[in-house]
Amino acid sequence: MSKPVRLIDVAQATNTSIKTVSRVLNGHPRVSDETRTRVQEKMTELGYQVDVVARSLRTGVDNVIGLVVPKIGDPFFAELVEEVEEEANRRGIGVIVGSTHWELDREVDLVQGFKQRRVAGMIITPQDADYSFVKDSSMPIVFVDRAPRNVKGEVIRVDDKKGAELATNHLIKHGHTKIAFIGDKLRIKTSKLRFDGFKSAMAAAKIAINDDYIINNAENAELAEPVFEELMKLDNPPTAIFCAKSEISIGIVRAMHRINRTDIAFFSFDDFTMADSLQPAVTILDHSPRVLGRAAIKRLLERMDGGAPRVGETNIPLKIIERGSGEIKAPSGKARK
Amino acid sequence: MSKPVRLIDVAQATNTSIKTVSRVLNGHPRVSDETRTRVQEKMTELGYQVDVVARSLRTGVDNVIGLVVPKIGDPFFAELVEEVEEEANRRGIGVIVGSTHWELDREVDLVQGFKQRRVAGMIITPQDADYSFVKDSSMPIVFVDRAPRNVKGEVIRVDDKKGAELATNHLIKHGHTKIAFIGDKLRIKTSKLRFDGFKSAMAAAKIAINDDYIINNAENAELAEPVFEELMKLDNPPTAIFCAKSEISIGIVRAMHRINRTDIAFFSFDDFTMADSLQPAVTILDHSPRVLGRAAIKRLLERMDGGAPRVGETNIPLKIIERGSGEIKAPSGKARK
C-alpha cells in the first residue's frame, strides 16, 4: 500500500540532493563520511530500495541474464539451470529462462526477446539458429554444449566425439563387435558428433558397421522404447548398445527390463537418475551438466566484468564411470564378423 | 552496433508525433487508418522494437513473472518450471527463476528481489518464510504445493494428507502393519501433512505406530540411504516402507537394491525417473508437477488479466499408480502386533 521510497525522498529527509544520495548508493568517493553515514542511516530507516527498472533504463543494461536451453524439464538441463542460477544469484543477478523445445523459431524468439530486454548477458545452448546477428552486438554471450552456426563465439562443451570414441572403445575392449548405436537426429550437432566418434572408433578397430544397428531418429524415451525390441528381433542381433542421449537411454533401459534382456551390454553417453540403482547399473560417461553450467556462468560473469571473450571451444574432460552394464562381455563362441 | 530504433525515430520518419506512433503501437482506436498503416510500415521497415525497460518504468510493471522453487535441479520442480515457462512464453511473458535450496533467507531475498523488479506476478513454492508483507501489495501471487505462513493467499496443491492416507491404506490393505514412514523434517509443511496422513490412516486401522519406524530427518538421497539398513537391523524390522519425498525414495531404493532387500514393500509419495523400470517397479501417487504448474500459471495469468484472487486451496486430485513394489504382501505367519 505504502508508496515505494525514492532517491528524492531520502534526499529530502536528509536535507541533501538526489545526487548525493545517488553517490552514496553507488559508493562514489566524493562524499564526506558524515553525509554518507547520515544518508545511509536514513536509507535503511526509510527502507529504500533501488528501482532496478529505472536504473536499467538509464544505464542501458538490465541486471539479468538470459538462459536458453532446449528443455528445462530434462534433468540434464535442469541441473545446468540450477548451477547457473545459483552462481548468478550469489551476485544478485536474476536469471530468465527459456525452453526452445528444440524448435528453431522459439530459439530465435527467445534470444531476440532477451536482446530486447537488454539483458546483461546470455548463456545459450544453441541449436540450428543463425547467430550471425549477434556479431555486431557487444552483449556477452557464452554458448554451452555446442557451437553456434555462423558465428565464432565462446563455447563451453564436452568433447562429444572423443567421448563417443571412449565409450565405443570400452565396449570393443569387452569383446563386442556387434554394437548398436542409438541416437537423436543427425541435424542436432551433438548427436552428429557422437555418431562420428562411434564411427571413428569402429573404423580404428577395423570393425565393419552393420547398418541395421544404426538408429538415428530416436528423439525421446517413447520413441526409443520400441527400438530395442526391433533390434533384438534381427536375425543377427547386436550384443552391445551405445546410447547417445539420456532420454533415449531411459527408453531403451525400460525396454530391456520389460522384456528381460539385461544381458545385452549397455553404455549411455549421459547419466540419468537411478542409472546406478538398476540391475545391472548403467555405465556412463561422467559429464555433469553442473560442470558445464558452472564453467559457463563463471565465464559469463568475467565477460560482464569487462573480460575479453575467449573465442573458441573449452572442452570439459570426460571419464567413464563403470557400473556394470557396460562391462558385460560379448558372448563367447561368436566369431568376429 | 546500430543504435536501436525509438518511437521518435519512427515519428520523424513518418512526419507524425511520438504519441501517434505510440498509439499505433498499442492499438489505440483514435488513429486514422491511413496514418496507422503508414506508421506500421515504417515500423517494420526500420525494425522498431519496443524498449520493454522503458515501458516497464512508465507503466510500473515488468512483463515478467517471478518463479520461486526450492530446487530447480530437482526433477519435480524442473518439470513445474518447464510447464510455467511454456505457458508464459506463449503470452510473451518472461520467467525469472530462483532456487531457495530450502533456505529461508534465500526465499525471502528472492521474493524481495522480484518485488523490487516490479514483476507482473509471482508463483511461489513457499517454505517457512513470513509472507505477511505481501498482504499490502496488489501483486498477483499464486502459491504452489503448500500454503504460506501468515497470509491467506491463493494456493494450488495436492492434498498431502489425503494422499498419505491413500498410500498408507494401500500398504495396510496388502497385509502390512509394520510400516515405516520416512520423511523430511516436520517443519516443512508438506512433510508434516504427509506424516499426519500416515498417522491418521494407521489410527483408523487401529494399528499402533512403532516409533523405531518413524524417520523424520532424511532430507536427501544421501541422508536417506543409510536409514534403510538401520531399519533392517532392528530386532523387529518393518515389512513395508512409505517414503514421503522423491529424493528420499531414491536413496532408499538405492539401499534396497544394494543390500538386496527388494522384498520389502515400498511406496513412494512422489514419482521419479526410472521408478517404473526398477525391479520391482515403484508404486507411487500420481501427482504430476506439470499439472500443478499448469494450474498455477493459468490462475496467475487470469489474475494478471484482472481476475479476482480465489483465496483458499485448490486441490489437485491424487491417484495410486500400482507398479509392484507397493503390492508386495506382508510375510504371512507374522502375528499382528
Add this chain to the structure above:
DNA sequence: TACCTATATGACAACGATTACCTCCCTATG
C-alpha cells in the same frame, strides 16, 4: 451564422535513477 461534438493529432510532463556540468568553499602557495 453560431455553436457543439466527435475525431485525429500533438505538446509536454512523468516514471526514478544516472550523469555531465556547474557552483560553492576551503586551503595552500607564490
Add this chain to the structure above:
DNA sequence: CATAGGGAGGTAATCGTTGTCATATAGGTA
C-alpha cells in the same frame, strides 16, 4: 593578498515510453 586546485554537493538533462490535456478540423444542429 590573490588565485589555483580540489573536495563536497547541487541542477538539470537524459533514458524511451505512456498518460493528461490541449488543439485543430470536419460535420451536424439550432
